[in-house]
Amino acid sequence: MSLKVAIVGIGQTKYEANKSDMWQGDVAYDAIEKALQQTGLTYQDVAEDGFGIEKILTTGEDHFIGRTCNFFWIHHYIGAFGLAQNNVSGDGTYAVYHAVLEILSGHHDIIMVVSNTKESETSRGGIENCIFDHIFLQPLGFDYLTAASLQAQRYMYKYGIQPEQCAKAAVKSRRNAKRNPYAQEPLSIDIDDVLGSRMLASPIRVLDSKPPVSDGACAIILASEKAAKKITDKPVWVRGIGNCYDAHYLGDRDLADCDSLALAAQRAYRMAGISDPLKEIDVAEISTEYSYQELLWTEGLGFCGRGEGGHLIDSGATQMKGELPINPSGGILAGNPFQVAGTARVAEAALQLRGEAGRRQIKNAKTALAHGFYGPCGQSQCVIILGN
Amino acid sequence: MARKSKEEILIAERHFDSIFNYDAGTIRSKFLTELRDNQRIMGIRCPDCNRVYVPARSTCHKCFASLTDFVPVANTGTLTTYSIVNSPQPYSPAEPPFIYGIIQLDGADTGLVHLISGVDPQKVTIGMRVRAVFNEKRIGSIFDIKHFKPIGGER
Amino acid sequence: MEEKTTQEYIRVPHRLTVHWKEPAGAFVNRFFLRMRDKAELWAIKCPKCGAILLPPEIVCGKCKIRIEDKEENWLKLGNRGTLLLAYHVTGSREIDPSTGWHPDGQVFGPLGFIRPDGGNEWTLLVHAMDAEDTKNLHPGMRVEAVWKPRKERTGTMQDIKFWRTVEE
Numbered sequence: 001m002s003l004k005v006a007i008v009g010i011g012q013t014k015y016e017a018n019k020s021d022m023w024q025g026d027v028a029y030d031a032i033e034k035a036l037q038q039t040g041l042t043y044q045d046v047a048e049d050g051f052g053i054e055k056i057l058t059t060g061e062d063h064f065i066g067r068t069c070n071f072f073w074i075h076h077y078i079g080a081f082g083l084a085q086n087n088v089s090g091d092g093t094y095a096v097y098h099a100v101l102e103i104l105s106g107h108h109d110i111i112m113v114v115s116n117t118k119e120s121e122t123s124r125g126g127i128e129n130c131i132f133d134h135i136f137l138q139p140l141g142f143d144y145l146t147a148a149s150l151q152a153q154r155y156m157y158k159y160g161i162q163p164e165q166c167a168k169a170a171v172k173s174r175r176n177a178k179r180n181p182y183a184q185e186p187l188s189i190d191i192d193d194v195l196g197s198r199m200l201a202s203p204i205r206v207l208d209s210k211p212p213v214s215d216g217a218c219a220i221i222l223a224s225e226k227a228a229k230k231i232t233d234k235p236v237w238v239r240g241i242g243n244c245y246d247a248h249y250l251g252d253r254d255l256a257d258c259d260s261l262a263l264a265a266q267r268a269y270r271m272a273g274i275s276d277p278l279k280e281i282d283v284a285e286i287s288t289e290y291s292y293q294e295l296l297w298t299e300g301l302g303f304c305g306r307g308e309g310g311h312l313i314d315s316g317a318t319q320m321k322g323e324l325p326i327n328p329s330g331g332i333l334a335g336n337p338f339q340v341a342g343t344a345r346v347a348e349a350a351l352q353l354r355g356e357a358g359r360r361q362i363k364n365a366k367t368a369l370a371h372g373f374y375g376p377c378g379q380s381q382c383v384i385i386l387g388n
Numbered sequence: 389m390a391r392k393s394k395e396e397i398l399i400a401e402r403h404f405d406s407i408f409n410y411d412a413g414t415i416r417s418k419f420l421t422e423l424r425d426n427q428r429i430m431g432i433r434c435p436d437c438n439r440v441y442v443p444a445r446s447t448c449h450k451c452f453a454s455l456t457d458f459v460p461v462a463n464t465g466t467l468t469t470y471s472i473v474n475s476p477q478p479y480s481p482a483e484p485p486f487i488y489g490i491i492q493l494d495g496a497d498t499g500l501v502h503l504i505s506g507v508d509p510q511k512v513t514i515g516m517r518v519r520a521v522f523n524e525k526r527i528g529s530i531f532d533i534k535h536f537k538p539i540g541g542e543r
Numbered sequence: 544m545e546e547k548t549t550q551e552y553i554r555v556p557h558r559l560t561v562h563w564k565e566p567a568g569a570f571v572n573r574f575f576l577r578m579r580d581k582a583e584l585w586a587i588k589c590p591k592c593g594a595i596l597l598p599p600e601i602v603c604g605k606c607k608i609r610i611e612d613k614e615e616n617w618l619k620l621g622n623r624g625t626l627l628l629a630y631h632v633t634g635s636r637e638i639d640p641s642t643g644w645h646p647d648g649q650v651f652g653p654l655g656f657i658r659p660d661g662g663n664e665w666t667l668l669v670h671a672m673d674a675e676d677t678k679n680l681h682p683g684m685r686v687e688a689v690w691k692p693r694k695e696r697t698g699t700m701q702d703i704k705f706w707r708t709v710e711e
Contacts (some may be wrong), residue, residue, distance in 0.1 A: 023568025076604025251499030
């Protein structure tokens, strides 16, 4: 990219099943305050020299809060009072995508992305059901789990993926999460625990799935090259970014392949000048709500060929000490709320490049990948390449 | 910080209950009325790529062509994937365990998503041949097809 | 032969039932507890700009800083205040065309914009007035909160029954 955009600040709450003593605004502010303190930044209108955050981009699903115009009623908590704010529909990675575009356009120099969801306040499944086509799918009672189960079954059938191979992703995530202080569900489990857990929707079992409820927030501050150099000596540059949609109707695509992810990744790799992602990327934070998705998405991301996701995880390459560690944070399988999930992937990837990932740090990480998706069976995909 | 508070926590509860009405539009209405009136499953052919989409819709997502060429497809087809659902939800269409499936109907190039029934869940396999079972009372809904069941009973 | 085809348009109904349960946050929670238990209104003061916020919030939206949970930032407002404005919605009694809802039998009283004593220009409470209409409600009038009895108070804005005008 001719103009550069950097991530300069990161704040996350601890992710928990039930932040019942915190209002939505309190949860958002918990993450925002950390990002402000880390950067020493404030907002443009209250900064003495006028150097500060100019715009706030949020992600939030109206159904979760039971109000329209998401974030309007907590605008003062996100610092939007007297500034510009927009809510981006979809995963948090899309808000990051829009922030990058707005900075590249020259319209703004410093933008804060805020994602905030309290799944505990209502039924996530019921809201997922509303995402589906109203005429042909929603009446059938689908949610993300049951749609994903059709994809998992198809993927495992077409490429001979074994339940043990999917379970490895579930185990790895929960074990990695033990090194992440923000993680909701760090667990010392093994493959037998996963395969022995209750079947939710075949072939997906309880431990193949993300925790049913998660609350939390994540804030990321992005800045133009000029502004970034004033804010931090550890800017994390956005080197490539791409997104892509696929068909919504579940019968329209072969669910065993994730063509939209492959295209999103190609776009991001082209921009970042990456030709061999497995070699050139040092760490990846990918959005995995169900264990099979880690295997399938690694194929879409070109870390391995089609149908080779099982071999890749068997090889150990995606373990903490492997060639390309995937989800050192534990990822969504260890608990991240809807839409915050993608923002948290970007945050974790950036922490790795800043060398601030604590006990989950991958040594000498120079290039990182963050991935988010939205819609059933990964209908729409977003890939972000970061580098220092 | 809220965390340190030992005070009693008050919780506000709110409820929402409303009926939405979604317009199916020209092409989808035709698909639904054909199910209702003729127990016929309508696909639609793309004039550019020749793909037959089921259910019928108004555009080809590959060519972005406008679709008007309705083609009836068979009530029989092949199961391309399925799932046995064990966890009940308020919006579930049936008592668990129930089975979702995607069926590639004979004459169609895409899959139809529906329920599979009339079979022991443990005996469902990808590649299984199934046939649509229509409801007695049909109202112009995707549930005018009750479910799909294996051809020739259980195998 | 002329074949007449008529297009029929289908509408698919979807019943959406959702429940939410929502905490109010540390400061507003305390605000409601003190309304319920003590029949008192507590606001928070921004240490930077001095704005007195009702309901109390952990962030000053103007200064964009956290307001710490310290004794000196909390402020008990008076049970009396000044009426800044009152209005009464008396129209819009038609049937809602999309839902069929009609506010049959419901009586809407006038609403008052009240600044409780101790508040400043950032302090404003909108609440029900004990009046049939706005005829005798004028800006600058002194008003007083009338609380429900303790056993009827649950920690909501309705713990105050209404505000009535008082002579001083």
